[in-house]
Amino acid sequence: MNRIEIKEKAKEIAKENLKKFWKAYLLIFLISILCNIGIELLFNENSTMYACLTLVVSFFTSTLSVGFNAYILKMIRGEEPIREDIFQFVGNILPIAAISLLLLLFIFLGGILLIIPGIIMALGYSMVFYIYADNQDLTPMDYLEKSRKMMKGYKWNYFVFGLSFIGWILFSIITLGIGLIWTVPYVCIAEAIYYDELKIQIEKENAEKI
Numbered sequence: 232m233n234r235i236e237i238k239e240k241a242k243e244i245a246k247e248n249l250k251k252f253w254k255a256y257l258l259i260f261l262i263s264i265l266c267n268i269g270i271e272l273l274f275n276e277n278s279t280m281y282a283c284l285t286l287v288v289s290f291f292t293s294t295l296s297v298g299f300n301a302y303i304l305k306m307i308r309g310e311e312p313i314r315e316d317i318f319q320f321v322g323n324i325l326p327i328a329a330i331s332l333l334l335l336l337f338i339f340l341g342g343i344l345l346i347i348p349g350i351i352m353a354l355g356y357s358m359v360f361y362i363y364a365d366n367q368d369l370t371p372m373d374y375l376e377k378s379r380k381m382m383k384g385y386k387w388n389y390f391v392f393g394l395s396f397i398g399w400i401l402f403s404i405i406t407l408g409i410g411l412i413w414t415v416p417y418v419c420i421a422e423a424i425y426y427d428e429l430k431i432q433i434e435k436e437n438a439e440k441i
Contacts, residue, residue: 234388234391234392234395237392237421237424237425237428238395238421240307240424241417241420241421241424242417244306244307244420244424245413245416245417245420248306248416248420249412249413249416251306251312252303252306252416252419252420253412253416254314255299255302255312255314255317256299256415256416256419258314258317259292259295259296259299259317262292262295263288263292263295266288266291266292267285267288270284270285270288290324290327290328290331291321291324293324293327293328293331294318294320294321294323294324294327295317295318295320295321296360297320297323297327297360297363297364298316298317298318298319298320298321298364299317300360300361300363300364300423301316301319301320301364301365302316302317303419303420303423304361304364304365304423304426304427306420306423307420307423307424307427308427320363320364320367323367326363326367326371327360327363329371330359330360330363330371330374330375333371333372333375334356334359334375337352337356337375338352338353338356340352341353350390351386354382354386354389354390355378355379355382355383355386356375356378356379356382357378357382357389358377358378358381358382358426358429359374359375359378361423361426362374362377362378362381365430381429381430381433382429385429389425392421392425396414396417396418396421399413399414399417399418400414402414
């Protein structure tokens, strides 16, 4: 995986789609904030209903996050993303919730062993929701297994890829958050491109084995 080429491509796409990115990103953020404010206004934070609804909202916003992944994938593939893409998985809250819970469970179990196994496990499952955005026909465990297989041999590469954005994060801190206007879309788009390039590469390798 050529990290430099991926980042250069991400810069170009981010520059061309900055407005579209933030429209979608801020919409999800606003919906999440409004839902949580509504719960806090209507229920006592120590009540069972408060805890239940907070969990439901968390799963609901997860469906929007997966929709956002699909939105970004369209963007990097030269398709025209639309606002409706963000809401396309709202009806899939149960499978997405199941995947989220399994993901948390396995990373937690890995973390119990030691910090490093937990990190390795998190890297192995890092493509789960991109895979879901592309294909909704698998079981929750299948998505985790597919991500694990996809990242086999690439976890270190992806880890270094993530570290390469530290300079941009520091830039955002130094500029008191102003740099986030560019850094957030740049990083999100770069991660989606990494997934897409890795997917293409693995499909090519599998085809050559046949």
